[in-house]
Amino acid sequence: MREDLEYVLSQCLYSMRLEIFHRELPNMKGEQALKLKECHQKLISDLTTKMQDTIQDLFFETEIVESLNELNQLIDSEPMTFDTVWRPSGNPKVDMEPHMKRYIEKYMAVATFILNKVRSRNQTRKAQIEHCEQEIISLKESIRKASIQLEERGKKLVKRQQP
Numbered sequence: 001m002r003e004d005l006e007y008v009l010s011q012c013l014y015s016m017r018l019e020i021f022h023r024e025l026p027n028m029k030g031e032q033a034l035k036l037k038e039c040h041q042k043l044i045s046d047l048t049t050k051m052q053d054t055i056q057d058l059f060f061e062t063e064i065v066e067s068l069n070e071l072n073q074l075i076d077s078e079p080m081t082f083d084t085v086w087r088p089s090g091n092p093k094v095d096m097e098p099h100m101k102r103y104i105e106k107y108m109a110v111a112t113f114i115l116n117k118v119r120s121r122n123q124t125r126k127a128q129i130e131h132c133e134q135e136i137i138s139l140k141e142s143i144r145k146a147s148i149q150l151e152e153r154g155k156k157l158v159k160r161q162q163p
Contacts, residue, residue, distance in 0.1 A: 005055050012051075013044055071113050075106060 018040050022028070028036055059065055088095055 009048065009051050009055075013048065016040075016044065016047075067113070067117070071110060074113060075109055078109075 018037060021036060021040055022033075025036065
């Protein structure tokens with residue numbers, strides 16, 4: 001996958017080669033051409049760095065490499081078996097079922113893997129939310145008690161100031 005993204009990056013950079021700039025700006029000569037070349041080199045360098053950083057961040061944030069490795073291990077650990085032997089029935093839909101079974105099983109494995117990952121994240125987030133809710137309840141109670149104390153102090157001050 002990383003190689004594919006690197007290939008896309010190289011194709012993008014190829015489409016921005018210096019010859020294209022020279023073709024579009026044929027009147028640039030001497031110092032202007034050198035400045036154009038410097039700007040082009042800086043543009044390519046900055047773009048390459050930014051895209052590589054973005055690709056790296058994408059791989060890190062999505063944990064795609066780990067997920068794909070886990071998925072491959074899952075698929076490799078459970079060999080696919082076919083319970084029935086194919087016999088033509090004359091109905092193409094029925095005849096295709098055994099051939100499609102392995103693709104459906106792979107799809108189900110992927111879907112199950114993603115579902116389990118999402119459930120795990122949801123459980124983690126649910127625990128975090130419950131913890132935050134408990135903190136909010138605790139803060140509300142503290143505020144309520146402080147409010148009662150302030151009201152009582154205010155009443156005492158009012159009584160002291162009354163003649």
